[in-house]
């Protein structure tokens with residue numbers, strides 16, 4: 323059990339996992355020493371965090387009942403708590419399902435005793451809804467369309483900044499710096515971190531909320547400490563996904579301004595779900611693509627793993643032609659002729675950490691006392707922002723329910739990647755433009 327006077331916390335990574343942890347810790351222990359460390363300032367114009375984005379889907383439409391329950395808990399906060407409310411838009415969701423997903427979601431709501439305006443529609447009925455916005459979508463293989471009017475999206479980067487500011491107001495410290503390695507005492511207990519700039523930060527608890535960078539940081543720390551069991555191994559894989567936006571003209575904006583979130587759901591055999599988010603106040607409509615890829619490199623002599631590109635901004639704005647075509651494809655399968663004349667802008671590659679089961683890892687690290695892992699958003703972690711920290715604090719204090727301890731464990735049996743439609747299936751090197759490939 324943590325006590326205010328003895329415990330101190332370094333949280334590496336100020337995305338939703340890290341910021342939510344800092345916020346919940348400082349609310350519980352107002353006098354505790356809690357420090358967020360991130361390579362980017364929280365209010366920087368450009369950040370590498372997956373959590374830093376124009377918008378993210380906020381929904382409880384899960385076939386997994388645990389995430390359905392947690393997402394409902396988080397969504398209630400998005401909907402009613404004054405800190406979060408300004409960032410949530412309850413636009414509804416329109417989900418083209420190629421499996422029993424719609425029925426599974428409806429059943430989960432029932433099992434949890436939640437009533438909401440959600441139903442499964444036959445295709446012909448669904449495509450006429452919302453003024454026919456999805457009339458020309460690709461319905462090949464679709465069984466039915468799930469419409470949940472209580473789902474929506476959040477202004478992701480704005481909410482992240484606001485909650486970080488709130489945590490700082492409450493006493494959390496924020497240190498800008500790249501963590502180069504973890505520090506250990508003689509008993510192999512993690513005692514803090516060392517930054518690339520030479521700063522040493524010490525704490526009783528070090529929590530890695532480092533997203534896609536986690537395997538590389540653990541690899542470096544294993545090399546510098548000699549504690550080889552620190553390595554993530556096959557537990558975590560860094561995966562990249564492309565997003566793209568179009569700025570709607572007046573006429574299209576009128577038509578699409580109050581659209582729901584769109585999702586094209588596929589099966590594990592065919593590929594990941596892809597999505598389209600309603601326009602932002604700047605009238606920008608967004609998609610994410612279907613190609614999820616690793617970037618496997620030799621990060622130390624003889625050590626290969628997937629990590630975001632080594633540039634300080636993860637090379638996130640350097641998007642190849644093939645990946646831009648991924649967004650053109652997404653446009654086509656959502657809007658067909660209705661989006662045929664739109665110009666694509668603002669492509670970005672976003673990096674997240676994946677497990678084969680699509681579960682988070684929220685767990686003590688078994689190779690070193692004082693070290694904790696809280697990340698692996700698996701392309702769906704943002705929506706849990708309001709409650710992640712609550713569960714991470716429970717983990718730090720050994721109070722997580724046995725069900726969640728097992729689900730989010732560092733060491734557990736994991737399924738084959740083939741059962742996870744979102745698991746990275748491509749290599750970035752195969753997707754680059756010719757001039758970049760030749761430099762590899």
Ligand SMILES: Cc1cc2nc3c(=O)[nH]c(=O)nc-3n(C[C@H](O)[C@H](O)[C@H](O)COP(=O)(O)OP(=O)(O)OC[C@H]3O[C@@H](n4cnc5c(N)ncnc54)[C@H](O)[C@@H]3O)c2cc1C
Pocket residue numbers: 334335336337338339340359360361362369370371372373374377378379380499500501502531532533534535536539563564565610672673674696697698699700701702703704705706
């Ligand atoms: C394209 C895309 C679309 C998505 N859409 C949705 C959606 O609609 N809804 C949803 O719920 N989820 C969505 N997700 C998933 C969600 O964004 C992520 O799961 C979540 O944001 C991950 O949060 P995180 O805190 O683990 O990592 P991040 O947000 O990536 O934060 C990690 C932080 O760690 C810092 N860091 C890493 N290494 C170091 C180091 N060595 N030193 C210092 N700092 C370091 C980074 O700078 C970064 O700020 C999407 C993800 C992507 C990529």
